[in-house]
Amino acid sequence: MSTTVTNTFLEVDGLAKAFAVRDSTVRRLQPGRKQRAIAVDDVSFAVARREKLGIVGESGSGKTTLGRCLIRLVEPDAGTIRFDGSDVLAASRAELQQIRRRAQMVFQDPYSSLNPRFRVGEAIAEPARVHGRIDRHASRAHAERMLELVGLPATTVERYPRQLSGGQRQRVAIARALSAEPELLIADEPVSALDVSIQAQILNLLDDLVTSLGLTMIFIAHQLAVVRHISDRIAIMYLGRIVELGSAHDIFDSPQHPYTAGLLGAAPRPDPGQRRRKPAIAGDIPSPLRIPSGCRFRTRCKFAEERCATDDPALREVAPGHLTACHILPFKGARA
Amino acid sequence: MEEPTDGESLLSVRDLVTVFPARDAVAVAVNGVSFDLRAGETLGLVGESGSGKSVTCRSILRLVPEPGQILGGSIRFQGREVLELSRRELRAIRGSQISMIFQDPASSLNPVFTIGDQISEPLRQHRGLSRRRAREEAIRLLDRVGIPSPQQRLHAYPHELSGGMRQRAMIAIAISCRPKLLLADEPTTALDVTIQDQILSLLLELQADEQMAMVLVSHDLGVIAQTCDSVAVMYAGYVVERVETDDLFSAPQHPYTVALLEALPELAIERGHGRLVPISGQPPDLVGLPAGCPFSPRCKHARAECAEVSMELRATTADGHMTACPFGPAPRA
Numbered sequence: 283m284s285t286t287v288t289n290t291f292l293e294v295d296g297l298a299k300a301f302a303v304r305d306s307t308v309r310r311l312q313p314g315r316k317q318r319a320i321a322v323d324d325v326s327f328a329v330a331r332r333e334k335l336g337i338v339g340e341s342g343s344g345k346t347t348l349g350r351c352l353i354r355l356v357e358p359d360a361g362t363i364r365f366d367g368s369d370v371l372a373a374s375r376a377e378l379q380q381i382r383r384r385a386q387m388v389f390q391d392p393y394s395s396l397n398p399r400f401r402v403g404e405a406i407a408e409p410a411r412v413h414g415r416i417d418r419h420a421s422r423a424h425a426e427r428m429l430e431l432v433g434l435p436a437t438t439v440e441r442y443p444r445q446l447s448g449g450q451r452q453r454v455a456i457a458r459a460l461s462a463e464p465e466l467l468i469a470d471e472p473v474s475a476l477d478v479s480i481q482a483q484i485l486n487l488l489d490d491l492v493t494s495l496g497l498t499m500i501f502i503a504h505q506l507a508v509v510r511h512i513s514d515r516i517a518i519m520y521l522g523r524i525v526e527l528g529s530a531h532d533i534f535d536s537p538q539h540p541y542t543a544g545l546l547g548a549a550p551r552p553d554p555g556q557r558r559r560k561p562a563i564a565g566d567i568p569s570p571l572r573i574p575s576g577c578r579f580r581t582r583c584k585f586a587e588e589r590c591a592t593d594d595p596a597l598r599e600v601a602p603g604h605l606t607a608c609h610i611l612p613f614k615g616a617r618a
Numbered sequence: 619m620e621e622p623t624d625g626e627s628l629l630s631v632r633d634l635v636t637v638f639p640a641r642d643a644v645a646v647a648v649n650g651v652s653f654d655l656r657a658g659e660t661l662g663l664v665g666e667s668g669s670g671k672s673v674t675c676r677s678i679l680r681l682v683p684e685p686g687q688i689l690g691g692s693i694r695f696q697g698r699e700v701l702e703l704s705r706r707e708l709r710a711i712r713g714s715q716i717s718m719i720f721q722d723p724a725s726s727l728n729p730v731f732t733i734g735d736q737i738s739e740p741l742r743q744h745r746g747l748s749r750r751r752a753r754e755e756a757i758r759l760l761d762r763v764g765i766p767s768p769q770q771r772l773h774a775y776p777h778e779l780s781g782g783m784r785q786r787a788m789i790a791i792a793i794s795c796r797p798k799l800l801l802a803d804e805p806t807t808a809l810d811v812t813i814q815d816q817i818l819s820l821l822l823e824l825q826a827d828e829q830m831a832m833v834l835v836s837h838d839l840g841v842i843a844q845t846c847d848s849v850a851v852m853y854a855g856y857v858v859e860r861v862e863t864d865d866l867f868s869a870p871q872h873p874y875t876v877a878l879l880e881a882l883p884e885l886a887i888e889r890g891h892g893r894l895v896p897i898s899g900q901p902p903d904l905v906g907l908p909a910g911c912p913f914s915p916r917c918k919h920a921r922a923e924c925a926e927v928s929m930e931l932r933a934t935t936a937d938g939h940m941t942a943c944p945f946g947p948a949p950r951a
Binding site for chain 1: 666667780782783810811812813814815816818819822823837838839840841842843844863864866867877878879881882883884885886887893894895896897898900901916
């Protein structure tokens with residue numbers, strides 16, 4: 283299924299990925315049964331050039347695996363990914379190399395994504411050099427230019443990641459991601475490890491860079507307010523599926539899926555007038571080893587009916603560009 | 619700090635100083651913190667990494683991690699000076715009068731004992747229950763904190779429970795001796811948002827039922843807004859603002875508090891303009907902190923005098939509302 287996006291830059295169709303569980307105890311207890319953890323299950327969406335798509339979900343939703351599948355850091359089991367018209371999953375090594383130059387990632391923890399033995403300058407220049415965008419002797423000037431772009435002094439080239447604060451390291455990680463002039467940025471929880479005051483700096487920086495460089499961005503995070511702030515459209519994931527997809531306005535002001543509404547209700551609001559004391563969603567997130575039949579959210583859904591246990595709801599359009607996978611539509615409990 | 623000692627105070631902390639020796643200096647993690655807490659009340663300690671909120675909380679039970687030490691001040695709990703208690707007296711209070719829950723229940727529960735064993739231990743130690751009575755009480759407690767099929771869960775090991783269930787088990791242990799005071803150090807930070815929501819509801823419900831006071835440490839102003847009666851905002855070891863929760867959000871006074879609120883994406887959206895207002899620069903190094911206000915290098919309203927101000931809390935016009943900034947309320951964006 284494809285969504286109503288014109289000028290499609292990235293198109294994902296029926297993407298799936300499950301991981302074999304290597305837990306020996308599980309295998310010993312249930313001999314002959316192969317345990318598979320479903321991470322991404324039949325996910326489809328499209329992103330337009332220069333669009334910012336947010337992907338939100340809790341642990342086990344598959345949002346991180348999805349991000350990694352897009353540039354085959356994780357090999358998907360099924361589905362297709364078209365990046366600017368070319369088939370990512372069918373790409374040769376050389377073609378994939380090109381795709382990875384054009385689509386770069388920023389990770390949550392810049393301390394583990396930056397090599398501690400590389401000086402900042404080398405770390406930033408490396409992608410540009412590997413992809414033949416600059417000569418070796420131009421490395422330093424290139425790194426300094428990138429540092430300026432992310433708001434760090436040029437002298438930072440000489441430093442090691444351990445000498446920088448968390449916020450500065452994330453700026454370096456962004457500079458490195460932008461070094462080879464990508465067109466798509468996949469940011470996976472880029473501000474989750476940062477304090478609020480620094481988080482705002484990095485969000486503004488990302489927003490500015492994406493706009494001024496004309497990039498397309500996929501922004502993956504668990505914090506709704508952060509995603510809302512930076513995204514044009516938002517996909518809500520639950521146990522490997524997109525359960526709702528729409529504009530940031532659609533998702534926040536008229537959520538159609540009970541999970542989305544619950545997630546909005548559960549997020550603690552910095553407003554003491556809004557003390558609400560009944561939990562928005564009861565129960566635990568089911569294990570990805572045992573995905574519930576039918577609608578996967580039904581075990582925690584206040585509105586679940588009989589058919590929810592048998593029929594797996596497909597994403598369907600409820601308003602132009604606003605899709606949701608729920609049998610019980612229209613959902614009336616918005617912002618419960 | 620100038621503040622009348624309230625006769626009804628359950629907990630009264632005065633001029634607390636906790637330090638961590640560094641190479642050839644000391645990092646002052648808690649720098650003259652004072653506050654009072656009455657029975658059944660919840661105080662939020664909010665701040666960013668390194669602000670001293672967790673160390674303040676741990677100091678109350680003298681659980682400061684090595685090599686940190688409490689250098690001075692006073693912590694009176696029900697009129698007794700905690701800093702002067704013997705090891706034995708302290709042990710009698712920990713877990714019975716004052717309990718604590720932590721961010722990561724996986725590392726605060728013992729992996730080789732069942733949940734049942736770990737709940738029974740304080741019941742037998744502090745309440746002197748028999749093995750059988752302790753087991754019955756453990757089942758009741760697990761049920762109370764919302765763990766399904768508590769009889770079976772008694773035999774579960776921590777790794778067999780989800781993160782949310784582990785935190786519920788941790789809470790069951792913490793409330794097992796009906797403490798007067800619960801110290802909660804980032805109790806929901808490691809949890810998913812829907813599970814955090816459940817745990818916060820549970821804590822508030824238990825607190826109302828048991829008339830238990832709570833110190834809640836959090837970096838999340840949303841969590842603070844929804845759970846606390848009053849708040850102490852911390853920065854670089856100091857309390858910079860002390861205020862009722864409602865006033866924190868409607869009439870913040872200290873420039874740091876104002877800036878922190880403006881950096882929140884939730885509130886930027888409500889203000890109706892997309893742009894966040896970040897706080898420039900980095901939090902200071904706690905080793906060799908210069909005199910004066912530690913926030914002044916990042917403060918939009920800083921002036922020359924800021925290098926000399928004392929960080930004493932001063933009363934503002936509003937009742938009980940105190941700020942460490944002598945230059946009046948900071949203007950808001």
